[in-house]
Amino acid sequence: MLIVIIAILLWFENLGFSATTLLAGLGIGGLAIALAAQKTVENIIGAITLYVSAPVRIGSLCKFGANVGTIEEIGLRATRIRTLDRSVIYVANAKFVDMHLENISERERIAFRPNLMLSAQTKQVDLQSFINACKQLLDDHEHICADPCRVKFKGFTPWALQIDVLSYVNTTDFALYMEVIEELNMAILGLLNEHNCELAKPELAQLTS
Structure with a gap:
């Protein structure tokens, strides 16, 4: 290949072309192609x-x-x-x-983590009974994984009591997941009414402050 290249360059030299110019042109052309193809x-x-x-x-x-x-x-x-x-x-x-x-x-299962912020006026006894009932609801549901599954009173905000719910629906079928969480959300709404709890209203808290 080296002999062929040298022969081609000598041939171009005999035709009147500068081999140095040809090599420089090929180098610039190769660089341009390399940059364009990067x-x-x-x-x-x-x-x-x-x-x-x-x-x-x-x-x-x-x-x-x-x-x-x-x-x-x-x-x-x-x-x-x-x-x-x-x-x-x-x-x-x-x-x-x-x-x-x-x-x-x-994913092998889908998380169910409702955002429960209860009114700061909720009584302690009502809050505790709601948490216990909510945990029992999740434990008894056939599509909720046993572990992890928790319902805890996480803490306070200036206008609400924060309830931390962590559970997983044991399915990867999104349609089934939507049916399960609708059923759970309706049940949780019933538990709120049953235990004299209501969701916090941040807009009212801002008005009173």
């Missing part, structure tokens, strides 16, 4: 990384940045993702592989 090479390497390490796969529901969507295609240049709004986002592989990726499809 992003393409990065995206191809990103695609290979996604296929090998597989943080997400085609069909995976994932959270990336501030968006949530389903992976539809991992191409050589970009990953195509369909969002919950049914729009399509294309993210360059080199950028996508460096994002914080949360693979929602790989």
